Amino acid sequence: MKNVMGVIYTGENDARLRELTLIRAIAALPVAGRYRVIDFLVSSMVNSGMKNVGVITQKNYHSLMDHLGSGKEWDLHGKNDGLHILPPFLTRENIGVYSGTLDALRSNSDYLTRSKQEYVVFSGSEIIYNAKLDEMVKYHKESGADVTVMYTRDPSMQRDEHGVYLSVDENGGVADVEVEPTHPSLEMTYMEVVVMKRELLRFLVDKAVAHGLHDFRRDVLLPMIQEGKSTVNAWEYTGPCWRLDSVQSFFKFNMDVLEADTRAKLFSKDMPVYTKVRDDMPARYGENANVVNSLVADGCVIEGTVENSILARGVCVAPDAHVKNCIVMQDGQIHSGAYIENCILDKQAIIKRNARLIGPAAYPIVIAKNVVI
Helix, strand or coil: CCCCCEEEEECCCHHHHCCCCCCCCCHCCCCCCCEEEHHHHHHHHHHCCCEEEEEEEECHHHHHHHHHHHHHHCCCCCCCCCEEEEEECCCCCCCCCCHHHHHHHHHCCHHHHHCCCCCEEEEEEEECCCCHHHHHHHHHHHCCCCCCEEECHHHHHHHECCCCEEEEEEEEEEEEEEEECCCCCCCCEEEEEEEHHHHHHHHHHHHHHHCCCCHHHHHHHHHHHHCCCHHHHHHECCCCEEEEHHHHHHHHHHHHHHHHHHHHHHHCCCCCCEEEEEEECCCECCCCCCCCCCCEECCCCCCEECCCCHHHHEEEEECCCCEEEEECCCCEECCCCCEEEEECCCCCCEEECCEECCCCCCEEEEECCCCCC
């Protein structure tokens, strides 16, 4: 896999995630207590043997840059190749805001040109997965296809008016495709991951941008399949995956991670998920603490009750406080006597003494960063 590079695009539309993405990209969202979304994508690439990974950013990318740093945690900080963070910049052709994936790739064509790898794995960042991408690349090479896309049969990945859906023939080729249909009629969901030769990607991007096109899926992938001039194959991903395109889907992913079977599949021994290390003391539990079916990160102080919840690093739950079905991000504080249920608390949010906050399970309440309730 030294002959394969990875590129991750982190500029997806995040309006439906509301307060959670006001200050960060989807890729920088804290999940599962101590991780960020980007951790799963970069770890998949590193575990598959890639040594050159580029992360194309669009907006609100400062927390993403701070988290990734030099790439040390993913062993991507060597002299050759390594982790490349590619923020938008002003040029004569680019005003610093990408109009789509094609524009983003074109603006970073120098990076693609300088890279020496023959193949590229191009991935979006709104879908969490932990895939053996080396197996996908092997399938791509052996099939002789021009392009190979990753798909899943998981019905929970389908959305009305969002996403791309496929049908596959008996030879593994993509037979039909729907881009953002009102109601998907095809069962297979494209996971925003594609493999092809680096030079082919450069050619397709340059050609499309020259014709005023912007969207890789609609303006490149769809015509390739419909015209039949190129071979587009599909590789099935059978592991767990989640599309984070709304507050509800973000909440569901974190609640799913509380299930032992889901954790075992997502965090497998042969595919570890790496993240930025924060040296902290172990979680401390008070004499009357009661914790049930929850993930509690390092640095937490628990003196109250926590049920079916995820607590990130440094969270404090005071005596007689009750946290149920909640996600509390880094350094959140739940004061004495407070009760919260079906809530998402962003970093450093504070729930004051005796406050009650109960949201519907289908539409959890979101408390923005640094807000005091």
